[in-house]
Amino acid sequence: MDEDRKKYKIFAEDKKFYLGRIAVSDGRFSSVDLERELGDEELFSGEEDFLLPGLIDIHFHGCLGKDFCDGTREAVSTLAKYEAEHGITGICPATLTLPVEELEKVLGLARTYRDEGLKIGEARLLGINMEGPFISPVKKGAQNPNYILKWDDRIANRFLEASGGLVKYMGIAPEENPAFKDFIPKMQGKVRISLAHTNADFQTAVEAYRAGASHAVHLFNAMTGLDHRNPGVVGATMEQKEVFAELIADGVHVHPMMVRLAFTVLGEDRVILISDSLRSTGMPDGLYDLGGQEVEKKGKHCRLTSNGALAGSVSNVYDCLCTAVKEMGIPLRKAVTAASLNPARSLGVDQDYGSITVGKVADYLIVDKDLKQKAVYQAGKILPIF
Structure with missing residues (x-):
């Protein structure tokens, strides 16, 4: 299991953003720990990066x-x-x-x-x-x-x-x-x-x-x-x-x-x-x-x-x-x-x-608050492009 203990602003299945963490196993999300929902005014504040679905x-x-x-x-x-x-x-x-x-x-x-x-x-x-x-x-x-x-x-x-x-x-x-x-x-x-x-x-x-x-x-x-x-x-x-x-x-x-x-x-x-x-x-x-x-x-x-x-x-x-x-x-x-x-x-x-959800394929992006891409993952593996 590959568990990412960093906190991210995660786009979840209900089309909302949450502060949380993820874990990946066998190329799929095995855990998506959502701590709390983020309001629109919080999205572009703070130091956490966005975690978006591919x-x-x-x-x-x-x-x-x-x-x-x-x-x-x-x-x-x-x-x-x-x-x-x-x-x-x-x-x-x-x-x-x-x-x-x-x-x-x-x-x-x-x-x-x-x-x-x-x-x-x-x-x-x-x-x-x-x-x-x-x-x-x-x-x-x-x-x-x-x-x-x-x-x-x-x-x-x-x-x-x-x-x-x-x-x-x-x-x-x-x-x-x-x-x-x-x-x-x-x-x-x-x-x-x-x-x-x-x-x-x-x-x-x-x-x-x-x-x-x-x-x-x-x-x-x-x-x-x-x-x-x-x-x-x-x-x-x-x-x-x-x-x-x-x-x-x-x-x-x-x-x-x-x-x-x-x-x-x-x-x-x-x-x-x-x-x-x-x-x-x-x-x-x-x-x-x-x-x-x-x-x-x-x-x-x-x-x-x-x-x-x-x-x-x-x-x-x-x-x-x-x-x-x-x-x-x-x-x-x-x-x-x-x-x-x-x-x-x-x-x-x-x-x-289409979303960050337990059981879905772990294709996702890490993006900063300026929407600049920092990493792309396929099936939980980072692409060597950044």
């Missing part, structure tokens, strides 16, 4: 010059190492809109990587988020329009089979796939259907959610917005109480006021912070490939050179968490919930990940 990013594409859809072992390993080094110990990378055969290759490689088991120093591959290809050409954003498809049951099941069950989310634009009331119920228990890159009006989005869709891809981005006469996909997402919504809090994609609005209206249990990071993350300014399209990175912005459309981010979920807290006024407790417990719940792995 974060989970359920939507990102790449970093350090690599993209998940490169379809190589090197690319997946590069992504997994980068994420772990930044406190993201669980990952669910996103695919691009590409030819079916190419996507099957990417999914098959990910399945092989998953089957090899945990590699200390590389984030756990918990799933795959298929952002395309069943999306809208009107709201394609930075997705390649050449490979957009109408929904096809056979193709969808080919993706699920190729991944060996790793595909956890499959995006659709319901207005482009009017048979959604038939096929969404058939996918229940196989994969979460999300609304992604969609030009749907409010009523169509509501009907898709009522048919069983349960997830919204990067809320506010690449979807119909919140208007007082047509609440759009954003309004439908806010109204449906069982729907999780991804949110990019990098300070570029969504205005701070709208981030605060999302947390207020959806509540702390439905927001999932994501990065939507591209291969240009961690790289110098310049030109990069995104699914066969050219993207230019300038500082924190990535845009298609063809039309100036905003592409993904150059951030990571831990940086998004810090931005949400320090620059957008989101309480630390809510931001941590949105970057750890909520994605774990959405993926269906919260029995093992």
